[in-house]
Amino acid sequence: DADVTQTPRNRITKTGKRIMLECSQTKGHDRMYWYRQDPGLGLRLIYYSFDVKDINKGEISDGYSVSRQAQAKFSLSLESAIPNQTALYFCATSALGGSSIGEQFFGPGTRLTVL
Amino acid sequence: DAKTTQPNSMESNEEEPVHLPCNHSTISGTDYIHWYRQLPSQGPEYVIHGLTSNVNNRMASLAIAEDRKSSTLILHRATLRDAAVYYCILRDSNNAGNMLTFGGGTRLMVKP
Numbered sequence: 001d002a003d004v005t006q007t008p009r010n011r012i013t014k015t016g017k018r019i020m021l022e023c024s025q026t027k028g029h030d031r032m033y034w035y036r037q038d039p040g041l042g043l044r045l046i047y048y049s050f051d052v053k054d055i056n057k058g059e060i061s062d063g064y065s066v067s068r069q070a071q072a073k074f075s076l077s078l079e080s081a082i083p084n085q086t087a088l089y090f091c092a093t094s095a096l097g098g099s100s101i102g103e104q105f106f107g108p109g110t111r112l113t114v115l
Numbered sequence: 116d117a118k119t120t121q122p123n124s125m126e127s128n129e130e131e132p133v134h135l136p137c138n139h140s141t142i143s144g145t146d147y148i149h150w151y152r153q154l155p156s157q158g159p160e161y162v163i164h165g166l167t168s169n170v171n172n173r174m175a176s177l178a179i180a181e182d183r184k185s186s187t188l189i190l191h192r193a194t195l196r197d198a199a200v201y202y203c204i205l206r207d208s209n210n211a212g213n214m215l216t217f218g219g220g221t222r223l224m225v226k227p
Binding site for chain 1: 158159164213216
């Protein structure tokens with residue numbers, strides 16, 4: 001079974017709709033992240049969480065919100081979706097900081113299309 | 116975090132070695148060099164990382180220039196499965212959040 005899962009894998013919605021993307025992990029990691037990827041570009045950080053009570057904005061947080069329901073769950077919401085939020089969204093996890101590795105483990109991604 | 120520069124794309128023949136370059140002329144003494152790759156329709160995956168010395172693991176080797184202003188990811192024998200976008204990322208060891216800043220990466224194409 002995958003260590004980091006994302007639901008849904010694909011979603012098509014209309015402008016103005018509220019959308020929630022969910023991420024679950026079984027790695028026991030404290031840190032979780034949400035990224036978006038636009039065609040031909042690298043990933044950009046939206047939000048990250050160091051533990052259940054800690055939420056931080058990333059590079060491109062406008063138009064998004066997050067909820068860390070438990071250590072294993074981190075949800076990304078688009079309160080009112082707009083077409084330029086059409087992208088591939090990735091969730092990732094990593095172990096507690098201080099490691100020189102700081103390896104992040106990524107989910108399979110959610111392809112979101114906003115019409 | 117300091118920036119990295121990579122070629123947009125590279126091509127290789129199957130079963131031949133591949134050298135993927137990365138320039139990071141503004142690297143600081145506390146920056147680790149990380150490599151991730153993203154296979155088609157998948158999330159990125161960790162490949163290797165290093166600080167000053169060359170590193171080897173089961174996936175690849177990392178050669179770091181003596182002045183640390185550049186590095187090279189080496190795939191010793193490319194397979195079709197190695198076709199992916201390879202990202203060279205600098206991560207400050209003081210970055211306890213393990214943040215990763217992705218650039219455009221190098222798209223590696225492997226010809227049979």
